[in-house]
Amino acid sequence: MNIGDVAVRSGLPAKTIRYYEDIGLIRPHRSANGYRCFADTDLHKLAFLARARALGFTIEDCRTLMGLYEDDSRASADVKALAQEHLGKIAEKIGDLEAMRDTLRELVECCAGDDRPECPILHGLACGDPKV
Amino acid sequence: MNIGDVAVRSGLPAKTIRYYEDIGLIRPHRSANGYRCFADTDLHKLAFLARARALGFTIEDCRTLMGLYEDDSRASADVKALAQEHLGKIAEKIGDLEAMRDTLRELVECCAGDDRPECPILHGLACGDPKV
DNA sequence: TCTTGACCTTCCAGTAGATGGAGGCTGCAA
DNA sequence: TTGCAGCCTCCATCTACTGGAAGGTCAAGA
Incomplete structure (x- = not known):
């Protein structure tokens, strides 16, 4: 091919x-x-x-996984450990993104979104608190 | 300073x-x-x-946001639009990661994680379906 | 006065994981 | 034979920094 x-x-x-x-x-x-x-x-x-x-999975994880796949004497525990570690990282990323999303959503919901310059989003970015 | x-x-x-x-x-x-x-x-x-x-926000978004922040004649609608678009991207990423997490979790749960080579995780990666 | 160490400078290289494009060969059909 | 799709290599580019080398600056202490 x-x-x-x-x-x-x-x-x-x-x-x-x-x-x-x-x-x-x-x-x-x-x-x-x-x-x-x-x-x-x-x-x-x-x-x-x-x-x-x-x-x-990262490229290096992939390399490891392929090595394990081709190794008939592997222990499934090694694969599982790798996968679980990755699972943890994914969960962490999801948590980070959800925190971002929630903060940003709050800011967006406060914003009139019209032709006036007043903007709680910019205010929040400038002060760290949209209410101040 | x-x-x-x-x-x-x-x-x-x-x-x-x-x-x-x-x-x-x-x-x-x-x-x-x-x-x-x-x-x-x-x-x-x-x-x-x-x-x-x-x-x-990306660096380019930051550049735009700073520009809007410094522009007294801005419309808050422009800021809101940018933030909403970003919010959409975050939500999408969360969705992607959740899909990954769910698939991977399923594979991990099927894996004995012992010293034997049989491994549904590797099998799933090789075949696209852990059950086959 | 000298030294030491913290701080500052620039510049170059490297990270992950591709992706885009230039310039040039190969293979196949009309 | 010509044309075009497909293949080749090599180099540059992307994001958003980060690390490190080589060297200038400043203030405190001996």
């Missing part, structure tokens, strides 16, 4: 696939013409990477 | 303050010795920036 085919099948842009090769996540063979030549295993790996990335 | 003082008072690292000058968000004067010399208005702006950044 050429890169265009695996791009379609894996759902990853060709650019990204080349990048993944650059950083050593995959090692496709080359045809005589210099084109990358992807085997089914490569496609499989790319799909794995696409799913792991879609779950928010 | 020197940069160290405004760093403490604004809560922003000195490096970040220099960076904000680099990209034109602030324009502190210089003392004869070449040191940056911050007026109260500069500190005020930095605190504004710190709060806007803490709410997740």
